[in-house]
Amino acid sequence: MSSRILIVTAVEAERKAIEDGLKVPEHYHVIAGGAGPASAAAATAAALASNSYKLVINAGIGGGFPGRAELGDIVISTEIIQADLGSETAEGFRSVDELGFGTSRVTANPEAIQSILSALQTSTDTPVHCGPIITVSTTTGTAQTAEELLRRIPEAYAESMEGYGVAAAASYMNVPVLEIRAISNTVGPRNRDAWRIPEALQALTTASQKLSEVL
Numbered sequence: 001m002s003s004r005i006l007i008v009t010a011v012e013a014e015r016k017a018i019e020d021g022l023k024v025p026e027h028y029h030v031i032a033g034g035a036g037p038a039s040a041a042a043a044t045a046a047a048l049a050s051n052s053y054k055l056v057i058n059a060g061i062g063g064g065f066p067g068r069a070e071l072g073d074i075v076i077s078t079e080i081i082q083a084d085l086g087s088e089t090a091e092g093f094r095s096v097d098e099l100g101f102g103t104s105r106v107t108a109n110p111e112a113i114q115s116i117l118s119a120l121q122t123s124t125d126t127p128v129h130c131g132p133i134i135t136v137s138t139t140t141g142t143a144q145t146a147e148e149l150l151r152r153i154p155e156a157y158a159e160s161m162e163g164y165g166v167a168a169a170a171s172y173m174n175v176p177v178l179e180i181r182a183i184s185n186t187v188g189p190r191n192r193d194a195w196r197i198p199e200a201l202q203a204l205t206t207a208s209q210k211l212s213e214v215l
């Protein structure tokens, strides 16, 4: 079995933040696969078709749900959920799972979660949370959408745009997967001036340093 880990980010700045923290870079392949679930799935599938990996990680900055994950915190996924994959009906949104023609959920690898969680909790002051991370094709920009997403997935901690794409490709190839997000902004009314991207990228580098000590 391969000993390498594939890490997929959306953009180059996230890729660099991860790579800057890695202790033994040759044990990892870090790619920026593009924004959104389709680009992320395509990039992950292409990487998995040409090499074998023991684990796939989707990593980057993300939105945190207020009261669950604050700016600069780290969230590790327990489940990766495409929150907008389904149908609108007269009774409201129904996921593909409820409608019976697919799944919008991938369970993250429990052993990898535990290893990363222990490494981060014992060695950094950064708060680390474990919970579902949702994937959306459109970044949430209103309180109404944030409420609707929490109605659909009450236990969500964070939001991103790539997790489910990466997870779907990894699951298809039977490779364990998880998602890690450093919180750059709050999920809710859009306020780009309040995004803390440099701080989130720094938290990502620290997390990458620590995870590369245990994976």
Ligand SMILES: O=C(O)c1cccc(C(=O)CC[C@H]2O[C@@H](n3cnc4c(=O)[nH]cnc43)[C@H](O)[C@@H]2O)c1
Pocket (backbone or CB within 6 Å): 010, 011, 013, 014, 034, 035, 036, 060, 061, 062, 063, 064, 136, 138, 139, 140, 159, 160, 161, 162, 184, 185, 186, 187, 197
């Ligand atoms: O402008 C920059 O310097 C810069 C540096 C690093 C990353 C970015 C991005 O815009 C990354 C986009 C990426 O971030 C995720 N993200 C962040 N916040 C949210 C959110 O509230 N809801 C959904 N996704 C979010 C997402 O995965 C994007 O692909 C810019």
